Amino acid sequence: MSSHTSPAIELRGTSKAFRTPSGALHTAVKDLDLTVGHGEFVAVVGPTGCGKSTTLTLVSGLEEPTEGDVLVAGEPVRGIASNVGFVFQQDAVFPWRSVLSNVMAGPRFRGVPKAEAKVRAREWLARVGLSSFEDRYPHQLSGGQRKRVALASTFVNDPEILLMDEPFSALDVQTRALMSDELLELWAGTGACVVFVTHDLEESIALADKVVVMTAGPATVKEVFEIDLPRPRKVEQVRLEPRFVEIYREIWSSLGEEVRITRERGAVDA
Numbered sequence: 434m435s436s437h438t439s440p441a442i443e444l445r446g447t448s449k450a451f452r453t454p455s456g457a458l459h460t461a462v463k464d465l466d467l468t469v470g471h472g473e474f475v476a477v478v479g480p481t482g483c484g485k486s487t488t489l490t491l492v493s494g495l496e497e498p499t500e501g502d503v504l505v506a507g508e509p510v511r512g513i514a515s516n517v518g519f520v521f522q523q524d525a526v527f528p529w530r531s532v533l534s535n536v537m538a539g540p541r542f543r544g545v546p547k548a549e550a551k552v553r554a555r556e557w558l559a560r561v562g563l564s565s566f567e568d569r570y571p572h573q574l575s576g577g578q579r580k581r582v583a584l585a586s587t588f589v590n591d592p593e594i595l596l597m598d599e600p601f602s603a604l605d606v607q608t609r610a611l612m613s614d615e616l617l618e619l620w621a622g623t624g625a626c627v628v629f630v631t632h633d634l635e636e637s638i639a640l641a642d643k644v645v646v647m648t649a650g651p652a653t654v655k656e657v658f659e660i661d662l663p664r665p666r667k668v669e670q671v672r673l674e675p676r677f678v679e680i681y682r683e684i685w686s687s688l689g690e691e692v693r694i695t696r697e698r699g700a701v702d703a
């Protein structure tokens with residue numbers, strides 16, 4: 434039974450090793466301890482290839498840890514749970530379904546009657562500003578609009594946990610800032626906790642309550658920074674504040690070191 438006295442997500446001494454095609458073991462995540470509270474927005478930053486996505490796949494139940502525990506609401510993760518939503522870099526939309534049908538799909542799969550699923554889908558389409566696009570197909574939308582469909586399709590299922598893996602990295606800079614603001618607005622009303630993986634330190638500070646810096650691979654938590662910027666935030670405004678710049682410098686001095694280690698390894702491997 435899940436309990437609100439337990440954190441939303443807890444990884445304890447978690448490791449994950451993959452068998453490579455040559456038969457060797459590759460450790461992607463090692464002795465990782467991480468706690469995410471209910472309703473908390475946590476961003477995870479780290480050098481490329483360090484194990485950020487693997488950490489998300491462990492929380493999602495798509496992969497099992499080799500060692501240690503992965504708990505959601507105090508219970509070990511077994512398979513993909515229905516209270517977890519995902520948004521990835523690639524838009525997880527059905528190309529053959531209209532916008533409305535895409536947003537209805539999650540509730541329909543969960544057994545919600547068609548009429549009710551339609552009402553809920555329309556509510557979320559209104560919130561992401563796509564009411565007049567409900568009959569369109571994904572290929573008839575811009576990248577930002579497709580991302581809004583993906584967000585509506587995720588939030589319509591009332592997820593308690595939202596896992597996001599570089600969701601906005603394929604978007605242009607302006608659309609990216611708009612989507613970040615929209616995400617904050619959508620999230621604010623839900624009480625869901627978010628784990629948001631990104632390469633972009635500015636994005637992580639603008640969005641999150643906590644920024645987790647991962648080490649050069651295998652991933653483990655190096656440092657956790659509390660982001661004491663007030664909410665509600667607008668990403669384009671908050672990044673100009675002196676406190677933002679201070680936090681950026683502080684985190685970069687930790688993250689930059691791991692990025693350098695990763696680069697130097699790359700130079701040696703080359």
Ligand SMILES: Nc1ncnc2c1ncn2[C@@H]1O[C@H](COP(=O)(O)OP(=O)(O)OP(=O)(O)O)[C@@H](O)[C@H]1O
Nearest residue numbers: 451452453459461480481482483484485486487488
């Ligand atoms: N299924 C797999 N089999 C073998 N190795 C894997 C597998 N999945 C990931 N890896 C390896 O584990 C390491 C961590 O990968 P992961 O995708 O978690 O990193 P990341 O930090 O998300 O990377 P990026 O920032 O570049 O997206 C990498 O070296 C990757 O090659």
